[in-house]
Amino acid sequence: MFQIIGIVVVFVMVFGGFTLSGGHFDVILHSLPYEMMMIGGAAAGAFLIGNKPKTVMKTMGDLGKVFTGSKWKASDYTDLLSLLFLLTKMMKTKGVIALESHIENPKESAIFTRYPRIMKDHFAVEFICDTLRMMTMNLEDPHQVEDHMENQLEKHHHEAADPAHAMQTMADGLPALGIVAAVLGVIKTMGAIESPPAVLGGYIGGALVGTFLGVFIAYGFVGPFAAYMTAIYDEESQFYKIIQSVLVAHLHGNAAQISVEIGRGGIPTKMQPSFLEMEKTLDEIPAEVG
Known part of the structure; x- marks a missing residue:
């Protein structure tokens, strides 16, 4: 919701200020399709050149996260702790064979x-x-298991965050592509140097639209999108960190309830269930499960 409001604010403030200052949209509207073709097309081409096909597809799929936020909701964190509670409790009471x-x-x-x-x-x-399979193989050194899990998490987070890095790279390149479009506009102007001043003014104005669009799109949209996607990936990675916290706590010999409580502390505050809420959830799990 705030992202949509932000987009509206960017447009209203920039173009509203331009209008109130006496600016006219004639030159912008006339040049917009051609400049967008050059800048947007070059940006899309560079994006395809600089990224793996998997990253390209994932970026397209993850753009929706800018408006929907993290895929994990409060109930998912509660479910995760419940799942880990059942698994660690089974290991404690029935052994690894079960x-x-x-x-x-x-x-x-x-x-x-x-x-x-x-x-x-x-x-x-x-x-x-x-991780549990490693434990069943008698690899019970908490530090060794924690190091292995940390390596897995770092690899997964790095791969998951590729779209944000790709978007930021695009944002960094858009102003330069705007300059490319502007230079082409200047070349066009110089080719018509004998034209009347009014015509040359329109050509120069059209060339400057390219510079404007490159900077505007980069810092008004693509850059902020990349920053927010990074924040979402960081939040989503916390879901997996909780798995690590609970299982390592279990390896240190804690009871299932204590291990889950350690994991609960790592849940983002806005989604974190209270101690009593978590206790009630665990108490409501049917005894026959597991």
Whole structure:
């Protein structure tokens, strides 16, 4: 919602100020299609040249995050803690053997399938299962497991944040592409140097529209989009950090309830359930699950 308001504010303030100062849109409107073709087309081409196909496709898909925000909601964090509680409790009470069927085939697990939103995230499921599988192989050094999980999280976050980096690179290049369009406008003007001053003025004005568009799009839209996408990726990565916190806490010998409480502390404040809310949720889980 705030992003839509921000876009409106940018347009109103820039073009409203231009209008109130006595500016006319004739030159801008006349040059806009051609300048956008040069600047936008060059930016799109450079984007394709500078990024892997996977990054290009992911960027297109993730642009919607600017308006929808993080994919994880408050209920998802509660579900994650509930899932981890059941898994760590089972390890404590029934041993690692009882856990194997759940981590080897989570799609048929009575524990995992209780939380379909988490099941849709392949990395979250694999991250949990791979770590628990390491524990079942008697790799119980908390520091070694934590280091391994940290490496996995860093790799995943780096790959997930590629679209934001690609967008920022585009934002950095747009002003220069605006100058390219402006220079072409100057070349056009010089080719018609014998024209009347009114005609030359229109040519020069059209050339300056290119510079304006490059800077305007870069700093008014693409740059802020990249910054907000980075913030969203950072917030989403916290979801996986909670998995690490709970499982490492479990390796240190804490009870399932304590491990979950340690993980609860890492949830973003606006989505964090209270201690009592989390306790009530865990108490409501049917005894037969797991």
